[in-house]
Amino acid sequence: MKKTLLMITGTLLCVSCTTNPPQQKPVLPEEPANNRPVVPVTFxxxxxxxxxTPFDNLAQMRKEVSILNKYYLDDQGNKIFNFKLNRYISYQDFSKLHCELDNEINQPRPISIGAIPASVNVCFPKRTARxxxxxxxxxxYSKNLEFDDVTSRTFRNNGKPFILLDWxxxxxxxxxxxxxxxxxxxGLKHVCAPNATKTTPTNIMASAECKLGSGGLRNLGFAPSxxxxILSSYKQYS
Incomplete structure (x- = not known):
């Protein structure tokens, strides 16, 4: 299983393998779902x-938003955000943008991590939603696995986050x-799941990078800390 790298403006963060002391659980707004904090998602x-190619369609993108709303939960099973589909740009439309990003990903060579944020910002200079x-x-792509690699990466990009998600x-x-x-x-880092196997229930942010076990299923919601x-980062984003 591939490792997932966390990036902030092209700078690699260290993986956290410590467990923080219990903290008071943040209070989520007791409001209808449509009044939860909104996160617009563009694919x-x-x-x-x-x-x-079969996944390159609007119906699939709507399904991906539903998946985010179903599984992005706290450890009590409460939904945190109201994810909404903002835009969907197909491969056909993306290829017409003639972005440098097109030359940096999906190529038979490892990507240059440091160059990605700048290319994204040039290609998408303005966000269309808060x-x-x-x-x-x-x-x-990786040298060992070639295009069988499934590594996905996240960049917080000075408050304008984006994700590279392998298809x-x-x-x-x-x-x-x-x-x-x-x-x-x-804003979350990896956490350790000692002795976990691929079928062990683990925190969403569990990772094998700690060398203590597999990342597991990543099916347990976010802890209070x-x-x-998450909520603090949301408030900081423009």
């Missing part, structure tokens, strides 16, 4: 891989890919 399909998170669906991880596939990355988008970070 940009950047790969024309033949096997990925608190918007852009998810670029791409085809990850294999759509449909809540492979360790809750989009949910885990959205945790990074709102994580929730506090």
């Amino acid at each position: 940009v399909f950047t790969t024309n891989h033949l096997a990925a 608190k918007e998170v852009i998810i670029f669906i791409y085809d990850a 294999h991880r759509l449909n809540y596939n492979i360790q809750a890919g989009s949910i885990h990355e959205m945790g990074h988008a709102f 994580q929730l506090q970070t």
Whole structure:
């Protein structure tokens, strides 16, 4: 299973393998779902891989938003945000933008992490909604696994976060890919899950990077301290 790297403006963060002391649980607004904090999500399909093409459609993007709303929860099963589909840009439309980003991802070589934020900001200089998170669906590549790699990455990008999500991880596939990355988008680091196997229930942000076990299923909601970070990051984003 591939590691997921957390990036802030192209700078790699250290993985957290410590457990914070219990903190008072942040209080989520007791309001109808449509009054929860809103996170607009834009999907940009950047790969024309033949096997990925069936997912390049509006119905799939709506499904991905539903997945975020279903599984992005605190440890009591409460929903945190109201994720809404903001935009969907198909591969056909993305290719017409002639962005440098197109030359930096989906290529048979490892991507240059430091160059990605600048390319994204040039390609998408203005956000179309407050608190918007852009998810670029791409085809990850590594020297060992080539295009079988499924590594996904998150960049907080000075309060304008975006995610590179490998297309294999759509449909809540492979360790809750989009949910885990959205945790990074709102400031969370990896946590350790000692002795976990691939079938062990673990926190959404669990990772094998600690060398203490697998990241597991990543199916347990965010702990109180994580929730506090998520809500704090949300308030800071423009």
